Amino acid sequence: MAIESQYYLLLSAAIFCIGVYGILTRQNALLFLMSVELMLNAANINLVAFSFYHGNLTGQVFSLFTMALAAAEVAVGIGIVLVLYRNFEDIDVTKAATMRW
Amino acid sequence: MVVDIAGYRVADWVAMTPALVLGLTAMVLFIVDSIEPRPGSSSNAVLAGISTVGALGAFLLAGTFLVLGVGQPRGTGAVDLFNGQLVVDGMSLFFVVIVGSVTALVMLASYDYLDGESYQAEYYGLVIMAATGMAVMSSANSLATVFVALELSSLPSYALVAFVKENRGSVEAGLKYFLVGALSSSVLVYGISLVYAASGSLQLNAVAEALSGSVELVGVLGIGIIMVLLGVAFKTASVPFHFWAPEAYEGAPAPVSAFLSSASKAAGFVVAFRVFLTAFPEVGGLGGGEPVVDWVTAVTVLAVVTMTVGNFAAANQEKVKRMLAYSSVGHAGYVLIGLAALNTPDRGLVLGASMMHLLVYGFMNTGAFLFIALTDYWGVGRTFQDFNGLSEQAPLACAAMTVFLFSLAGLPIGGGFISKLYLLLGTVNAGAWLLAASLIVNSALSLFYYSRVVKAMWIEDSAGEFEIDSYPSSLYAAVVIAAFVTFALLPAFGLLSPSAFDAASVLFG
Numbered sequence: 001m002a003i004e005s006q007y008y009l010l011l012s013a014a015i016f017c018i019g020v021y022g023i024l025t026r027q028n029a030l031l032f033l034m035s036v037e038l039m040l041n042a043a044n045i046n047l048v049a050f051s052f053y054h055g056n057l058t059g060q061v062f063s064l065f066t067m068a069l070a071a072a073e074v075a076v077g078i079g080i081v082l083v084l085y086r087n088f089e090d091i092d093v094t095k096a097a098t099m100r101w
Numbered sequence: 102m103v104v105d106i107a108g109y110r111v112a113d114w115v116a117m118t119p120a121l122v123l124g125l126t127a128m129v130l131f132i133v134d135s136i137e138p139r140p141g142s143s144s145n146a147v148l149a150g151i152s153t154v155g156a157l158g159a160f161l162l163a164g165t166f167l168v169l170g171v172g173q174p175r176g177t178g179a180v181d182l183f184n185g186q187l188v189v190d191g192m193s194l195f196f197v198v199i200v201g202s203v204t205a206l207v208m209l210a211s212y213d214y215l216d217g218e219s220y221q222a223e224y225y226g227l228v229i230m231a232a233t234g235m236a237v238m239s240s241a242n243s244l245a246t247v248f249v250a251l252e253l254s255s256l257p258s259y260a261l262v263a264f265v266k267e268n269r270g271s272v273e274a275g276l277k278y279f280l281v282g283a284l285s286s287s288v289l290v291y292g293i294s295l296v297y298a299a300s301g302s303l304q305l306n307a308v309a310e311a312l313s314g315s316v317e318l319v320g321v322l323g324i325g326i327i328m329v330l331l332g333v334a335f336k337t338a339s340v341p342f343h344f345w346a347p348e349a350y351e352g353a354p355a356p357v358s359a360f361l362s363s364a365s366k367a368a369g370f371v372v373a374f375r376v377f378l379t380a381f382p383e384v385g386g387l388g389g390g391e392p393v394v395d396w397v398t399a400v401t402v403l404a405v406v407t408m409t410v411g412n413f414a415a416a417n418q419e420k421v422k423r424m425l426a427y428s429s430v431g432h433a434g435y436v437l438i439g440l441a442a443l444n445t446p447d448r449g450l451v452l453g454a455s456m457m458h459l460l461v462y463g464f465m466n467t468g469a470f471l472f473i474a475l476t477d478y479w480g481v482g483r484t485f486q487d488f489n490g491l492s493e494q495a496p497l498a499c500a501a502m503t504v505f506l507f508s509l510a511g512l513p514i515g516g517g518f519i520s521k522l523y524l525l526l527g528t529v530n531a532g533a534w535l536l537a538a539s540l541i542v543n544s545a546l547s548l549f550y551y552s553r554v555v556k557a558m559w560i561e562d563s564a565g566e567f568e569i570d571s572y573p574s575s576l577y578a579a580v581v582i583a584a585f586v587t588f589a590l591l592p593a594f595g596l597l598s599p600s601a602f603d604a605a606s607v608l609f610g
Contacts, residue, residue, distance in 0.1 A: 009298070009321065016291055023284055032280060039287035046294035054301035059294075062245045062303060066290055069252045073283055076256050080263050080272070080279050087272045093280065096273040099348055 008049035016042035029081045029091040033074055040070045104177045107169045116171055116180040116189035119163040119197045120236035123204075126155025127229040134222030143222050149212035149575070152225040153205055156232060160201025167194045167600055174607065181242075185304050188242040191604025195456055196239035196371040199463045202586075203364040204232040206464075206579045210471045211356045213573035214478060224264060227257040228360060235368035242379070244293045244303040244329075247372050251289070251336060254368060255282050258361055262353040274352025281345040282335060289332020295325025296380075305379040313383045316393060323394040326381060330399060333376070336369025338362070339433045340407045347414075350426035350470075355477050358422070359470030362429040367459045370436055374452065377440060378608045387443060387609075401441040405539045408434030412543040416550045420483045422473050424550055425466070428509060431543060432462055438524050438540065439605075442531035449606025451527025454520060456601040461508070461516035461590050468583030469505040472498060475576050479569050485553055490563020498577065499558045501584035506551040508587050511544045516590025523598075 015038055022035030044063040051059030085091050104113050114121075129151055137143045170176020172190040179190040207228065215221050234254030241247040259282060263275020297303055299322035300311040316322055335342035350358040377385065377396060386392025411431030418424040439455025475498055481487050492499040508515025521544060528537040590597070 005298075012291075012294075019287070029276070029280075033283070036283045036287050039284075040290060043287070043291040043294040046291070046298055050294070050298040050301070053298075056301065058245075058301075058303050059297050062248075062293075062297070065245060065249060069249065072256055073252065073286070076259050077279055077283060080259060080275050083263060083266045083272050084276050087267070087269050093276065096269075096276055098269055098273055099351055 005049060005053045008045060012042040012045040012049075015039075015045065027092045027094050029077075029084065029093050032093060033077050033081075037070060037074070040066055104171070104180055106166070106171055106177065113180050113182060116166065116177075117182060117187065117240065119159040119166070119194070119201065120233060120240065122155060122159045122162060123201075123229055123233040123236050126152060126158075127226055127233060129155070130222060130226040130229060134226070137222075145212060145215060145221050148222055148225045149208060149215075152229050153208040153212075155229060156201050156204035156208055158201075159232075159236065160198055160205055163194045163197035163201055167191065167198065173600075173603060179607070182240075185306060186243045186246050187237070187240045189240055191600060191607060192371065192374065192456070193240040195460070195601060195604050196367055197236045199367045199460050200232055200235045200239070200364045203360060203367075203463045203467050204228065206467050206471065206583055207356045207360045207364075209582075210359075210474055210576045210579035213576040214354065214356050214474050216573075220264070224261070227261050227264075228357075231255075231257040231261070231360070232364065235364055238368040239371040241372065242305050242375065244296065244305070244308070244376070244380075247376060248286075248290055248293060251369075251372065252286065254365060255286065255336075258282075258357075258365060261357045262349050262361070264354055264357065268352075270352040271354070272352075274349045278345050278349040281342060285332050285335030285342045288328050289335075292325045292328025292330075292332055295321050296329065299325060305376060308380040309383060312381070312393075313388075316384070319393060322384065326384070326394050326396050327399060329376065330373075330396060330403070333369055333373045334403065337366050337373065337433045337436070338369075338430050339403055339437060340410055340430075343407065343410070343430045343433070346430055347423050347426040350429070351420065351423045355422070355470055355474035358426070359467045359474070362426070362470060363463045363467045366429065366433060366436075367463060370433075370439075370455070370459060373440060374455075374608065378452075382609075387448075397441060397443055400437055401533065401536065404434050404437035404441045405535060406434075407431070407437060408539050408543045410434075412546050416546060418550070419485065421485060421488065421554055422470075422483055424554075425469055425473065428547060428550075429466060431547060432458075432466070432509070434543070435521065435524060435540060436462075438528060438533075438536055442528045442533040442536055444533065445527075445531040447530055448609045449602050450523070451531065452605035452608065453598065453602035454523035454527050456605060457594070457598050458517075458520035458524060460597065460601070461520045461587065464583045464590070465505045465508045465515055465517055465587045468501060468580055468587060469509065471576065471580050471583065472502040472505065475573070475580060478573055478576060485557050486561075486564075488554060488557040489561035491558045493563060494569045495572075498580055501580050502558065503555050504584045504588055506554055510548040510551045512548070513591065515587040516594055517587070518591065519594045 019038035047059035237250035265271035338346040415427035508517035
């Protein structure tokens with residue numbers, strides 16, 4: 001069984017960083033959403049791995065909540081991306097800049 | 102399982118009724134909307150009435166519970182629900198009072214603002230849903246319920262900001278709010294997973310217990326705590342996740358800006374207070390030992406930077422709504438003092454001062470944004486110059502706005518003066534001179550840009566471009582009520598502050 005827990009931490013940190021990199025570099029709103037999913041699932045890896053490490057189910061159950069909320073968040077996000085496309089004829093997040101950042 | 106409320110022995114979930122009332126109101130709104138004869142034919146008055154009554158009901162229930170001593174040491178003591186996943190105590194009731202009153206004001210004002218718009222039922226339903234999430238946030242006593250409740254308040258808010266679908270500004274604001282929100286909620290949940298890795302539980306008291314001995318994964322815990330702090334900073338519009346605030350508040354419909362900048366901020370702060378003071382007091386060095394993870398210093402830095410960034414940016418704005426948005430960032434910095442100036446035996450005082458500031462802020466800031474809603478309704482422009490001479494045509498509303506702005510600045514015309522005074526007292530007690538100095542400097546600076554609006558309204562001559570032909574009664578009523586309460590909190594501050602100070606001291610055991 002013995003994959004030590006720090007390897008899970010390394011894996012999840014790597015996935016989290018890939019997600020952050022995606023958010024910082026991508027301009028397409030859908031790729032942005034995918035990067036956010038990566039970050040959320042990095043947290044799920046931690047939760048499940050340390051649920052096993054600590055020997056309780058709290059983390060596993062919470063990871064189910066995280067997945068459900070990630071789905072809900074994407075549902076709202078896709079809706080916003082849709083109205084973005086209708087207004088700006090593009091889903092490039094840098095194009096929507098009528099107000100300055 | 103049974104608690105004693107004012108002599109009646111009732112089930113313990115009764116203590117959660119303020120949040121339940123809000124949730125039920127949202128359901129009723131959906132039912133009313135779904136049984137309407139034709140799509141979109143529900144009466145605006147009915148929908149606004151139901152939501153105002155629901156929000157007012159939650160506000161009154163929470164207020165009554167607070168008076169009856171529910172959840173407080175003099176009454177039932179803190180009521181734990183679902184094995185401590187939720188807790189009802191003085192602080193949670195106090196914040197439901199804030200959320201309920203802000204929601205009621207915003208719903209009242211929305212009746213006129215939404216007149217003739219489509220998707221009214223969806224609007225009211227989403228606001229009440231978000232308010233439900235905020236009410237649950239104030240009771241959340243586990244990192245799991247914190248996250249779920251926070252998302253319940255965030256997801257409707259994203260949709261609300263982008264509510265005017267054909268308006269580019271509104272959609273852009275919604276997009277930016279959503280992008281920053283999604284990023285910060287994933288940062289928050291990653292932080293939660295790291296805290297779980299180090300402690301093995303999510304329930305806040307159990308986390309504190311697991312961390313009170315020697316901690317194995319100190320580095321992991323430290324990163325986790327900082328990430329949780331950053332995730333909460335989004336909700337409270339504090340640095341570093343503050344940059345959505347000016348965009349979202351400027352682009353959103355003005356009542357939604359009022360709702361987000363007051364209620365949502367308060368809910369974010371109650372989560373910050375509870376998580377950090379229940380789960381991480383020992384690691385932060387509040388138990389008397391050496392801090393393992395010195396989050397108090399981190400919060401101090403955030404508080405000073407947030408105050409300064411918010412106020413200096415506000416001083417450079419051309420549009421009044423955007424100025425108010427940055428000033429709301431600045432106020433988040435003031436409130437953060439409650440988590441930063443803790444190096445004193447009398448910690449309940451400074452935290453209670455933060456809670457009172459949020460209460461007063463709930464009225465004065467909501468009122469200021471609702472005044473902007475009023476000017477939107479009249480079609481007055483958005484820059485400072487557009488407000489020139491407004492007092493000739495709408496003296497009552499302008500007088501109310503003057504009360505809000507001077508109270509926000511901390512002049513003795515509203516409750517904002519006393520709450521800032523208590524915050525200052527708290528920093529002096531703790532010997533936090535940096536915080537005290539930045540509080541004073543920033544308040545003085547804020548007076549400059551708030552008076553620009555007052556000067557435009559009362560002293561400058563109007564360009565004579567517009568003529569106000571209608572006075573929307575419910576919007577007016579909301580603005581005047583908010584102004585009255587802001588002013589009344591100056592003499593009545595002492596009536597409410599003991600419950601805040603008591604609720605705050607309970608958290609320090």
